[in-house]
Amino acid sequence: METLMHFLTVFSDPQLLLLVGLGTFAGVYVGAIPGLSVTMAVSILISFTFSWDVYPAISLMIGIYMGGVYGGSRTAILLNIPGAPSAIATALDGYPMAKRGEAGTAIGVTTVMSFIGGFIGIGVLALAAPFVSDFALKFQPRDYMLLAILGILLVGSLSQGSLVKGIFAGALGIAIGAVGRDPLTFAERFTFDFRLMEGGISFIAVMIGMFGVSEALLQLHHVDKDAVRQKITRIVPSLATVKKHLPLSVQTSTIGVTIGALPGTGGDIAALMAYDHAKRVTKNPDREFGDGAMEGLVAPETANNAAVGGAFIPMMTLGIPGDAVTAIMIGALFIHGLNPGPMLMIDQPDMFWFIVGCLVMANCFMLLFGLTGIKLFTKIVEMPRSVLIPLIMLLSIVGAFAVNNSITDVYWMLGFGVFGYFMRHYGYPLGPVILGVILSRLLDDNWRRAIISEREDLGNFFAGVFGSPLSTVLLIAVVLIFVSQTPVWAWGKSRIFAKKENT
Amino acid sequence: MKRYLIGAISALALTATTVAAEYPEKEIQGIIQWGAGGSTDTVMRSVTPHAEAALGGTVVMQNMTGAVGAIALNYVADAEADGYTVLMGAENPMLYKIMGLGDKDYGEFVPINILARGTPLLVANNDAPFNSYSEMIAYVKENPGTVRFGSTGPGGLPSVVTAMINAVEGELDVIAVPYDGDGPALTGLQGGAIDVMPAVLGAAIEGVRAGNMKALAVFDTAENDKLPGVEAVAEVNDGYNTYLPWGPFFGVFVPKGTPDDAVAKLSAAYAEGAKNPEFIELMEGRGFTLMGISGDEAEAFLSKWQQGTAWLLQDAGLTKASPEEFGIARPGE
Amino acid sequence: MQHIDPDHHDGTSDATPGGEPDKRRPGELVFALVMLLASLFLLNSAYGIAGFDALSSPGAIPMATTAAMVLSAAVILWNTAKLPLDRTESLIKDILPLTVVMFALFLVAFGVLLKPLGFLPTSALFLIAAIKILGKRSWLWTVGIAVFSLVVVWLIFRIVFTVLMPAGIVPEAELIQFFRNVFAGGAQ
Incomplete structure (x- = not known):
């Protein structure tokens, strides 16, 4: 009864309700603008809400978080420029839909699916948080490494066209992620003795360059062509559509919660993994993936919103952040005089239920703001290209600077923008580059941790892998997915099916 | 204009x-x-x-x-x-x-x-086969090359604390597993990826209070009133007085x-x-x-x-x- | 026959890569060659981090990935070289038309001027020039749109998100303080 009261705090207090709503609304726009990130918004809010009570401060932050994760999909669909890394997969099928004038449908489906994903994430947080965090703690360095390899195998499904070019792009991404001083030993890597390379290359700068600037440069080819008129009559998807994708969305939400709950991995990886999963399990999509398949929207969007609930799981139960945003929230709780840690659930269960309540509220506001105001958003794409292109370029520059207040990042962003332009022309997929950069640290750090823990002994390393059920399962998944992408699989499959037909 | x-x-x-x-x-x-x-x-x-x-x-x-x-x-x-x-x-x-x-x-x-x-604190995984600083030193000397210490790169707090231990107790043969900060390392500690981690008291205290990890010793000249009963290394080994207080x-x-x-x-x-x-x-x-x-x-x-x-x-x-x-x-x- | 559906290979979307599966686009071979050379250079640099020191060395993963880059770049170069050149396209028309080159130069100029001149003047110049060239509308319209959008961007980033873009010649901080004083004075 007590807990229910705390859960309902946010619903009964108009001020808190307003703050969650305001936060969610602002979050959608923060998320939609590449370079403005939720992480940034929340850390600014710490100073801004310093003198407030803890409840209003947290309400506002949660609103921004929920709205921001969702907002990244907007620009991904409308402009092919993901507003946040977790929306990269959304662009793959969302933008082709917008090119056909179906942006309204795409946004509608995205919103409803984000809502469903968000709820599944919150549900798991509310009902099974201690259980999930125990599971997340079981991940050893070698398991994170296997997870990273699993992630790298996604290159296959992100490279339409040539797989070799995809592999090249993925490897390039991992190399980009290694630039700068190695965080573990401080050795310089790919810095060529330039001081400005020591800080490494911000992956947000790479993303903004490759997707933002290179897209803008490509659009220059047809400045004079009229923008596609968007049909925005049918925004809310029919019940049948939702029902059809419900099984998939439950699966991808599970991926989202799990990846989100693991410290060190977040919504970006979750969304890409979910996209890959959707591609695997969808037998006959209405349209091909990469050509505007609805499933290609459903999977990443449910997963990245489910990851929000997931990220709160280790934060609330152990005081360990599930991602960058929850890390800042831990700081915020600390500043407001709470002691975020494993005792929080025991000392202050009201905080836990209050946060769950805020998340539920923010999720509902997200649905509301997501389904309204689409007209305004679609107007963006219908803007004359002569204004839109320079604006995208300007926003890319400001956004790249804002990530770390660094002019160097702006130069990188511009460099990768031009490079990405050539890559697109010559059929090199860009998704794997970003995937590589995201996974670079996860792979590199954990490989080294794992092998150092075994004193460089590969025998012990594999003994460790096979000694743990979790590692074994991950290894089998890696092998299976790898084999499924090689010709051996197709050959084996055709043999088996051929036999069946004979009998 | x-x-x-x-x-x-x-x-x-x-x-x-x-x-x-x-x-x-x-x-x-x-x-x-x-x-x-x-x-x-x-x-x-x-x-x-x-x-x-x-x-x-x-x-x-x-x-x-x-x-x-x-x-x-x-x-x-x-x-x-x-x-x-x-x-x-x-x-x-x-x-x-x-x-x-x-x-x-x-x-x-x-x-x-x-x-x-800040004051450094030595924490260990709950399953580690030692419960105090002295027991840990004895265990490491008996089982060289098996205990995993978390570290955060050269010059970080764990490297300084480990150097201090080596200077006072003689070279200890431990495996230093590198992390990119004490947060991730303490997470690894709770999951059993490492056995011992020198961390700043503030970062580990909530985990210790909740019983998710155990405190072996505070690196100070006297016990800390936040963690009563946890021994101060300088009281165990006089040699630490040369270096402490440090933080x-x-x-x-x-x-x-x-x-x-x-x-x-x-x-x-x-x-x-x-x-x-x-x-x-x-x-x-x-x-x-x-x-x-x-x-x-x-x-x-x-x-x-x-x-x-x-x-x-x-x-x-x-x-x-x-x-x-x-x-x-x-x-x- | 001569005209190719631009929607098919303009590469506007990552999902429909701009490369052609069975033909080589102008400049593609050079690009593939440059990629191979760059990969070799990076492999050499990765080897320089720690050599074949240990499995756990900071150079291990960089070496593995750059080796993968070299291998895949070599395969790409080989495949590309085998393809027939697409004769319907030309470098100047389809890959690097004048506007693209010009905008790339604009961006470089933006990067160079950003620090000495400051964010506001550089962006204003860029927006006005870019919109005028692309839009071919009246000066009033161009400057109006440019200034309006710049002010919006500036308000969001500088005031709301307190991102301190290089101020350059504009005394931004003093201006903001001035307005702050005015408001503080008004409130009293």
């Missing part, structure tokens, strides 16, 4: 402020050396609003990460020394030179306020050459901010020792800290260049 307009407005702004042409006449940029949500970030974001009130100005805080904080340090060192760019950092720049990470340290800065010092610290700095007026005002403001009861409660709750020192006292603290730590690391063979090369004297010489 446009230029004229800007000129006119700025002239107006100037005349408006000449009435009170005193520092600060515009907002101050506070560069936080570490990422959002880290302990430096939290400490700075919680003291600065109080200091702002005392100063009567605005401090815009920004995180600038990369190259173990060297990017932020260089940025502020290269900025104009006018008191409008302030560095909010932790202890590690004092080791940049000997670690080959850069050619600048706090020697190029004037300390505005050294706010607080990471947080401070606010401006480049050398900043006008005295600005330094005085900033120092007064941060001294006032650090006295705020809310801030004190917050810091003590996390087990930090408040210092609130500035001026000569702070300079003396910095050079003593640097000498002790640099030579400890040098003797442990962890440095890239000898402290001697940079005129860092061996303590007691």
